[in-house]
Amino acid sequence: MIIQLLLLGSLAGASFVLIRGKRSLLSMLLRRFLTLAVILVGALAVLSPNSVTTVAQAVGVGRGTDLILYVLGVTFLFVSISLYLRLADMQDRYVDLVRRLALHEVDPHAHIENEDSFDRDRP
Amino acid sequence: MNDQRVSPPAMPQGAVVVIPMYNEAAVISNVVTEARSRFATVICVDDGSSDNSAELAAVAGARVVRHSINLGQGAALETGIRLALMSTSCEYVVTYDADGQHNIDEAVDMVQVARLKGVQVLLGSRFLGDHSGLSASRRAVLILAIWFTRLTTRLAVTDAHNGLRVLHRDAAESIRFRLPGMSHASEILGIIAGGEFSYSEHPVTIRYTNYSRAKGQRSWNALNILYDLAFMSLRSAS
Numbered sequence: 001m002i003i004q005l006l007l008l009g010s011l012a013g014a015s016f017v018l019i020r021g022k023r024s025l026l027s028m029l030l031r032r033f034l035t036l037a038v039i040l041v042g043a044l045a046v047l048s049p050n051s052v053t054t055v056a057q058a059v060g061v062g063r064g065t066d067l068i069l070y071v072l073g074v075t076f077l078f079v080s081i082s083l084y085l086r087l088a089d090m091q092d093r094y095v096d097l098v099r100r101l102a103l104h105e106v107d108p109h110a111h112i113e114n115e116d117s118f119d120r121d122r123p
Numbered sequence: 124m125n126d127q128r129v130s131p132p133a134m135p136q137g138a139v140v141v142i143p144m145y146n147e148a149a150v151i152s153n154v155v156t157e158a159r160s161r162f163a164t165v166i167c168v169d170d171g172s173s174d175n176s177a178e179l180a181a182v183a184g185a186r187v188v189r190h191s192i193n194l195g196q197g198a199a200l201e202t203g204i205r206l207a208l209m210s211t212s213c214e215y216v217v218t219y220d221a222d223g224q225h226n227i228d229e230a231v232d233m234v235q236v237a238r239l240k241g242v243q244v245l246l247g248s249r250f251l252g253d254h255s256g257l258s259a260s261r262r263a264v265l266i267l268a269i270w271f272t273r274l275t276t277r278l279a280v281t282d283a284h285n286g287l288r289v290l291h292r293d294a295a296e297s298i299r300f301r302l303p304g305m306s307h308a309s310e311i312l313g314i315i316a317g318g319e320f321s322y323s324e325h326p327v328t329i330r331y332t333n334y335s336r337a338k339g340q341r342s343w344n345a346l347n348i349l350y351d352l353a354f355m356s357l358r359s360a361s
């Protein structure tokens with residue numbers, strides 16, 4: 001069934017994003033695009049509940065509400081991963097800050113190299 | 124003039140000891156004093172202790188760096204290593220535990236061996252040396268971790284998690300810890316494998332005391348470590 005492919009594909013995609021860990025401008029664009037799409041599709045689903053059932057049956061899901069549930073599950077997973085990555089990045093930055101402060105207290109005149117402890121390729 | 128009297132033990136040149144500490148006021152004085160008897164420079168990184176570990180370490184002669192908040196042992200190690208590397212005379216960084224489990228004479232030996240062999244990373248291993256008091260369950264957990272480490276990092280390491288290491292400057296400069304908590308030990312292995320640094324092991328003895336046992340890692344934390352190693356290898360593969 002199509003829905004199985006879509007769901008497995010989404011899970012694989014989510015795993016890939018998590019392991020990669022790199023946040024690029026492309027991923028930011030993707031995230032923005034998906035957010036808008038969710039809002040639009042959500043509005044359409046509210047205005048025309050029958051269309052949800054039609055789409056659901058087209059991909060092999062019995063009820064419209066089940067499809068919404070699956071989409072909700074996948075969306076939640078992606079959002080969690082995105083937040084986790086951003087939190088991890090923020091933690092790296094504050095570790096770096098505390099370290100700079102600690103080293104500065106030891107020797108205020110020492111020059112601390114800008115070899116940060118977080119990914120420089122993260123925007 | 125040389126005479127037949129016993130000369131004081133040699134102090135290795137160009138080697139700096141880094142001791143990350145967190146609430147070790149009970150033992151840090153002794154640990155630092157012992158370290159200072161063999162090494163000219165001992166750096167203690169106070170990782171946001173709530174007790175007076177920092178003052179005690181300073182009084183015992185260590186150079187103390189304080190994290191304003193607790194960041195984890197890996198971060199504390201990294202801070203200490205960065206500070207050590209700021210002196211150009213530092214050739215080797217010795218990582219050493221604050222709880223009195225390690226033996227400073229073995230650290231001295233390891234620096235000499237690292238120099239002689241020309242290895243960039245010398246890892247202490249309790250499975251090469253003698254140890255007393257390692258419980259059966261801890262041993263089983265350690266062996267599992269070692270097997271898994273070999274699987275994920277392809278390094279033939281007999282002691283996956285030992286705090287006593289000698290790092291040449293080249294290797295020390297590559298230390299960037301990304302995972303939280305105690306994962307840094309696994310990350311060092313990842314750095315060795317990824318950076319293709321030469322490595323070797325050296326037997327060390329661990330003094331298990333009631334104090335260190337109480338402070339030691341819980342056995343189930345091995346599962347966290349397995350996850351870290353798998354995650355690291357997946358990330359480097361991607």
